Amino acid sequence: MAQIDSLFVTRLYRASLSEHGPKIDAQEMENSCIAIAEDDEAGQDWCEEHGYPGYTSYASLTDLPWRFPIFKDLVDSLDAHVAAFAEDLELNLDGRKLVLEDLWINILPEGGTHASHIHPHSVISGTTYVSMPEGASALKLEDPRHAMMMAHPPRNSDCRQELRTFVYQSPKVGDVLLWESFIRHEVPLNMAEEERISVSFNYRWE
Template identity: 80%
Template sequence: MAQISSLFVTRLYHAPLSDHGPAIDAEEMESSCYAIAEDDEAGQGWCEENGYPGYTSYASLTDLPWRFPIFADLVKSLDAHVAAFAEDLEFDLDGRALELEDLWINILPEGGSHASHIHPHSVISGTTYVSMPGGTSALKLEDPRHAMMMAAPARRKTARDELRQFIYVTPAVGDVLLWESWLRHEVPMNMSEDDRISVSFNYRWA
């Protein structure tokens, strides 16, 4: 009798941020993101020069937990979520923890998108969601084997999630998503009139 197994699994961690660490007030986090964006002239300039829609602090600020206590609380929560995910992945960390490498704000207005990309030199990447208005874009994840499928036919629309070439995940405000940093992902166009706000991050092996 034939035996069919699933090999080389790609894991995606999806949980409420509140499962670990201090509670994060969504309204305070949103206000903090807008306040930082308004004051961050270097970040605004980078976005304009690079054609980035909306605002990101990725290239301008490295000290968000120092600037606002709510980001320090966020990092405490993320540390616990990342540790849980690393345990699920059965990483042999040789007694060293995964530690935060960088943390940044994303404010994506109507019509904005973020092209497909990976996060080199990191181990785990992720995003927590601050504002997800109705109709806003999901996170699109790409099968890492995509480039090697060559002449493979398209999958059926009813294919199981683990067999699809792309997966779309629509998290709620207060959720956190984690994935291994080599997993290619993108944010499709925001079709909502309101801003899509998130905080993204990378963790590295200490």
């Protein structure tokens, strides 16, 4: 009988943020994100200049855990989640650690999108979800081999998840998703009337 194995597996980590580290109050986190966005004039200017829908602190604030205790608690939780994922990936860290490189807020309004991209200088990337109103965009993840499938026929629409070219994840408030940073991902059109709020981050090998 023929043997068919699955090779070159792509792992996706999904858990409740509360499984590790300090308890994070969801309403306090949402209020903090909104307050920061309202006060961050440099971030607002960057978004307007670059045509970024809504708001991101990516290019303006690099010290959220230092400024706001709730973000310090968030990092403590994320450190534990990332360590658990690194263990699952069987990464040989050679006695070193994966450490937070950057952490930023995303507020996406109705009709907003975030184009497909990767995080090339990091090891693990991820997002935790602060507000996901009904109709809010899923996270779209792309098979990293996709660019090399030049003459490849499409998959059946009902094929197994591990064979799909694109996988959509619809997280809940309080979820954290982690993936290896070479995985291309995007946020499709936000159909919710209310804002979709998340906090994204990268971890590098120290």
